[in-house]
Amino acid sequence: MKTAIKQIIHDALEKARQAGELELSSFPEIVVEKPKDEKMGDFSTNIAMTLARSERKSPKVIAESVARHLENGELSQAVVAGPGFINIKMSREFFLERLRNVVTQGEDFGKSDAGQGIKILIEFVSANPTGPLHVGHGRGAAVGDALARILKKAGYDLSSEYYINDVGNQMNFLGRSTWLRYRELMGEAIEFPDNHYRGDYIKGIASEIIDQKGDEFLNKPEEDCIPFFRKFAKDNILKGIEKDLSEFRVSFDNWFSEESLYEDKSVEKAVDWLRSQGHVYEKDGAVWLKSSAFDDDKDRVIVKQTGERTYFCSDIAYHQNKIKRGFKKIINLMGADHHGYVPRMEAVLEAMGYDKKIFKILLVQFVSLLRAGEKVSMSTRSGEFETLADVVSEVGVDAARYFFLMRSSDTHLDFDLELAKKETPDNPVFYIQYAHARICSIFRAAEEKGVLYDRSVDLSPLRDDEEFAIIQAILAFPEIVEKSARALEVHRISHYLLDLVSRFHGYYSRHRVISDDELLTQARLFLLDALRITIRNGFELMGISSPEKM
RNA sequence: GCGCCCAUGGCUCAGCUGGAUAGAGCGACGGUUUGCGGAACCGUAGGUCGCAGGUUCGAGUCCUGCUGGGCGCACCA
Known part of the structure; x- marks a missing residue:
């Protein structure tokens, strides 16, 4: 969704440049976010502020210029606010069209090609x-x-x-x-x-x-x-x-x-290879890796006096093996008590001539x-x-x-066993699962009443602000997944779902989905279908079930 | 002693590559139900973002120092 907005802003910048209002020797990265207050608009960009220095103009002037050139069939309003933010409102069609896509994609909704098929190993x-x-x-x-x-x-x-x-x-x-x-x-x-x-x-x-x-x-x-x-x-x-x-x-x-x-002699070969590279020496009857040459605190023993290899020694061979298998990124999860291990592993990779950036240790x-x-x-x-x-x-x-x-x-995580068992809204799992079950229940009720739900339904009856807030939240899902992947942070998904679902509960208590207005009923069912898909897909990423009844 | 992580309302935590008036939930207090699941919703109170400097147009976010807490510093993993 945001990529579409970025494109629109990009076009506006280009027009401003052609009109001679901006220099733009290079195009900056465009950052689109949600405004602090939803009332201010659907999206906002700080592009004018980031350009202020290179353009040698005040952010406000730049923002005005960009906003003037912001035009697009799907855009309904662009206003300059605060120190130079440009707040953008999109048309209802913009969102409804994308909402339709959510239901079409079904369980694939949330997928992206952000990773570009890069080979990653996570241990x-x-x-x-x-x-x-x-x-x-x-x-x-x-x-x-x-x-x-x-x-x-x-x-x-x-x-x-x-x-x-x-x-x-x-x-x-x-x-x-x-x-x-x-x-x-x-x-x-x-x-x-x-x-x-x-x-x-x-x-x-x-x-x-x-x-x-x-x-x-x-x-x-x-x-x-x-x-x-x-x-x-x-x-x-x-x-x-x-x-x-x-x-x-x-x-x-x-x-x-x-x-x-x-x-398969990998360990032996790895040691021999390190020795041939001069990264290894003997002292006190043991074999040491010169890890201190690569930012480790001290050198590490890889073969003990007794002739036994240390675990660290086989870890060297193991990580060499990982890289040889063609992984471009290697992620290891470890308990935080093992954090002292990080520098020596990075040292190993550097000693083997690999960029330590391909290696990422996540401490839990x-x-x-x-x-x-x-x-x-x-x-x-x-x-x-x-x-x-x-x-x-x-x-x-x-x-x-x-x-x-x-x-x-x-x-640190405080895991409250009593809370985890509760079936009340204090317990976020149940709160989210309940929303899913509630939606399913609405669909059951609709079916009983003989309401036809059909995915080609006209969505234009959706016009409430709350509905559009939910739609926007739904459409943010793929971006949440991407960010979560890039930052390697899972908790974003759970926070996202909680926010999404609380919007729904509020909406539900104020609006009837099934009413005498058949067109509105169908459009709202469509919205709930998209919402249900999003909850399921989000929970699927967390490995949590989405029950239809509780 | 050295190193890594953490510090945000009474409690548990968010805060995306620095951006607009710092947000949730719980707890506290007060409300909401003839209809789709009240297993829900709405409102009020509550914060010098540990402390002190610095960088910046702008710092909860980046840098330095300090304080407090967790963890680690093996020829153990």
């Missing part, structure tokens, strides 16, 4: 397969998955990926923890080490092994047991993670195993669960739940996703 969650997903992972999962949906909608060629840390020390601890619990369950007295995984789920896995294998491992030496226990526990936990995610409506295009990078801040205003303890020890699956089973997928997505991801 998120990537929790170690050493335990179930907790609430923090849930936020990352919701944000990552929604971003993936948004970026696709905005025309990027997007792939999503989960990186599985399935090798290394953590896996050994996992295997050993399971093995110890196994022996314990078989009746041995075990002193369980503090640095092992103590969660109850380990006992569950151990007892599954007992079910399948009995006492087979009881009298074997540790070395002979660990590989089996490690793999069994990992597979079991990973299956659980996949299940939790899929129930949370989060899916990945690819699950990438760290182990595969060792199997912490989640505090609140129950009745009190913070729920997040410690593993406490009886209070903290896993994603528990939260989802309490409040449902829709509410959980909405709450994770309602705030900018770089601020």
Whole structure:
């Protein structure tokens, strides 16, 4: 919608230039926004202010000149206001024509080619397969998955990926923890080490092994047991993670195993290559990457004294692999507690000769669960739940996703469990879903009354200001999606939907949709159809359902 | 000590690449219902945008310093 306005302004600038009123050695970028107050107009531009300096004229004079040349069949008024804003009103036809398009596009409404098919990889969650997903992972999962949906909608060629840390020390601890619990369950007295995984789920896995294998491992030496226990526990936990995610409506295009990078020698090759470039040196029996040469605080060990590779080392190979797969932009979501990791990853990319701008790490801040205003303890020890699956089973997928997505991801999130469950307008998910259900209900009522709804209906009976405010809000949706994609900010969608829907609730309470005026009824049904489509499409981007009845 | 993030009405938060009189929701107070879902709507009160400088025609937004809070500074991830 705004691109049309930009074009009109552009034409006016051109005319002003031809008339000798403006120099315009270069055309500035035209910014179109909504005026502060809707009464001032449909759109406004500050173009005169940005031109003031280069034109050496006051913004007011420039604005007057541009406004004079603003003419277009679809434009109804252009006035200069304030320090030099040009406020523009468009004709009703301008909006109605575009509204018609919304219904024609249906579920495609909101799509754009802003991304120009650029290949993007987004990696998120990537929790170690050493335990179930907790609430923090849930936020990352919701944000990552929604971003993936948004970026696709905005025309990027997007792939999503989960990186599985399935090798290394953590896996050994996992295997050993399971093995110890196994022996314990078989009746041995075990002193369980503090640095092992103590969660109850380990006992569950151990007892599954007992079910399948009995006492087979009881009298074997540790070395002979660990590989089996490690793999069994990992597979079991990973299956659980996949299940939790899929129930949370989060899916990945690819699950990438760290182990595969060792199997195909990628890690070895990456280290050799870095060494050949002189980015690597040996000290204290370990191999170090000179990351400090690329703005990291210090150099980082990639091969330990023991000969084991660090996780950072395989991450190098992993990110090299991502780039080699042709991704032009690589997005990683991480918990904010890992932010110290950012400079060293950027250093790696620079060391490999890539522009670090292709790499974007999004830090997702912490989640505090609140129950009745009190913070729920997040410690593993406490009886209070903290896993994603528990939260989802309490409040449902829709509410959980909405709450994770309602705030900018770089601020801490207070997740109020009681509020999430409420079926009142305080709860934004229900408020929005209710609007959708209400619209569907109106359509049901119309059908009962025998009102014919047909998409080719004449829209000219729509003339109320409130109706046009809603239409404009609907038509802004593709721009919201684009901005959300560009800024990688999901919360804009939820704020947008809330605003959109509150306009509808107000409108609904003041106007009857179904009336004796058949033409008006049909036109209003059309408007509601477009609105319903917009709500659905917006919720779809957030992975939230749009129920027809509640 | 060093680094990253945050700071906007009583509470939770928006504020798009700096733009017009800083906006919502909750809570508080007061209203609204013969009709399509009251699971809703309308109104009132409430803010030195943490503090101090700076850049700019213009700063909640950018820069510097400070204060307060969160997080991180491993041959752990």
